[in-house]
Amino acid sequence: MVDLGDDTRSRARNGGGVMKRWPLVGLAICVFALAGCTPGPGVGPSPTTEVSDEQLLAAFGTLRPGAEVIASAAGDVSGDGVGDLVVIFAKGDGRNGLLVVLGGDVPSLTNDLPAPAENQSITLRDIDEAAPTEFTVQGSKGANIGYAIYRIEDGRLSDLFGEGMEDCC
Ligand SMILES: [Ca+2]
Numbered sequence: 001m002v003d004l005g006d007d008t009r010s011r012a013r014n015g016g017g018v019m020k021r022w023p024l025v026g027l028a029i030c031v032f033a034l035a036g037c038t039p040g041p042g043v044g045p046s047p048t049t050e051v052s053d054e055q056l057l058a059a060f061g062t063l064r065p066g067a068e069v070i071a072s073a074a075g076d077v078s079g080d081g082v083g084d085l086v087v088i089f090a091k092g093d094g095r096n097g098l099l100v101v102l103g104g105d106v107p108s109l110t111n112d113l114p115a116p117a118e119n120q121s122i123t124l125r126d127i128d129e130a131a132p133t134e135f136t137v138q139g140s141k142g143a144n145i146g147y148a149i150y151r152i153e154d155g156r157l158s159d160l161f162g163e164g165m166e167d168c169c
Pocket of ligand 1: 075076077078079080081082083084102103
């Protein structure tokens, strides 16, 4: 009998869990309020360092005058939340290069690596489910097909894995 009473009180206390949900409701309201406060386009200067793909392309043109862009892919590949642009370009000496234009207040370029001669494609792909996002490049040179995975590490572009790239770059 006494135990039953304890159970009843215990259930009553569990009913008090409704009160414990209020902080969650409050949090949800805060999130909605914050989202509502985000300035839309044209509402004053943005405090963030949002950079458009066009700005990144323009930065590439300024930093590498004369280099011809062959392929590009936009996305944050440095893991800082600011958009970047992966670029494959013609170096002008018959060879192609790969680099990333890192978005920021002042866009900058990573080191460049050899890129395939023909049929280039760039795909952003989060391979290890951890920031930053990796990207793959594939292409060919004649009958040779190459494929490699890249990641930005400490601001440097490095290849994690490659297959046949030496024969198609
Ligand atoms: Ca970035």
